[in-house]
Amino acid sequence: MATPGIRPLVAGNWKMNGSLAMASALVGALKGRQGNVDLLVCPPFPYLAAVGAALAGSKLALGAQDCHADASGAHTGDVAAPMLADLGCSYVILGHSERRTDHGETSGMVAAKAQAALAAGLTAIICVGETEAQRNAGEELKIVEKQIVESVPSGANAGNTVIAYEPVWAIGTGKTPTAADVEAMHRHIRALLKSRVTGGAGMRILYGGSVKPSNAAELMAVAEVNGALVGGASLKAEDFWGIAEGAAKSAG
Numbered sequence: 001m002a003t004p005g006i007r008p009l010v011a012g013n014w015k016m017n018g019s020l021a022m023a024s025a026l027v028g029a030l031k032g033r034q035g036n037v038d039l040l041v042c043p044p045f046p047y048l049a050a051v052g053a054a055l056a057g058s059k060l061a062l063g064a065q066d067c068h069a070d071a072s073g074a075h076t077g078d079v080a081a082p083m084l085a086d087l088g089c090s091y092v093i094l095g096h097s098e099r100r101t102d103h104g105e106t107s108g109m110v111a112a113k114a115q116a117a118l119a120a121g122l123t124a125i126i127c128v129g130e131t132e133a134q135r136n137a138g139e140e141l142k143i144v145e146k147q148i149v150e151s152v153p154s155g156a157n158a159g160n161t162v163i164a165y166e167p168v169w170a171i172g173t174g175k176t177p178t179a180a181d182v183e184a185m186h187r188h189i190r191a192l193l194k195s196r197v198t199g200g201a202g203m204r205i206l207y208g209g210s211v212k213p214s215n216a217a218e219l220m221a222v223a224e225v226n227g228a229l230v231g232g233a234s235l236k237a238e239d240f241w242g243i244a245e246g247a248a249k250s251a252g
């Protein structure tokens with residue numbers, strides 16, 4: 001079992017993909033399924049309401065991919081955390097490396113967004129991860145530690161916050177770290193959470209980056225891996241479910 005007592009979470013980050021028709025087909029195929037892992041889908045903002053309605057009565061949770069740090073106001077094009085809660089979201093992904101790169105999000109901004117998410121009653125999935133150059137320089141533990149220290153807000157606990165370790169070089173590339181490298185990073189994150197965060201021993205730490213059905217069981221069995229944040233493979237019901245089954249094996 002990856003961490004005794006922690007139920008795995010398998011989360012699908014659809015990123016900027018899909019259509020209304022695709023969303024409804026995907027959710028229709030997943031909706032009746034449940035196992036001994038928690039399942040979450042995070043569609044783009046425009047599809048949240050429709051996906052939320054389609055998921056009603058199912059065990060699948062709904063999440064968004066970003067929120068603003070303010071609860072309301074003059075921020076054209078942005079979306080506030082209470083709006084997401086209003087739509088039935090229970091999670092929001094924050095600080096994904098694509099947002100850190102595309103929108104210049106700093107860890108300080110991520111912490112402010114996470115604070116807003118927690119205030120709205122959402123669970124924040126805070127993403128961290130090193131670039132290939134940082135790993136080649138042997139700096140990955142230090143980089144991720146700094147991101148966690150600066151991105152996780154005060155008030156975070158095992159019930160309202162999830163950490164997702166996503167090495168940037170593994171996202172969408174088909175490359176994954178070795179199980180030993182994943183374990184070293186997740187153990188480092190666990191030690192950090194235990195020393196800094198209330199209930200850090202029980203906080204979920206997800207792995208993300210090129211997770212697919214064929215590698216899910218191995219990755220999910222690694223010590224201190226408590227589920228997956230899945231990109232490309234979350235767009236196909238059978239692949240996403242295959243990953244959930246891989247995670248369920250590690251759940252015991």
Ligand SMILES: O=C(CO)COP(=O)(O)O
Nearest residue numbers: 013171172209210231232
């Ligand atoms: O960025 C990711 C999830 O947030 C991972 O994406 P892929 O699973 O497509 O590598």
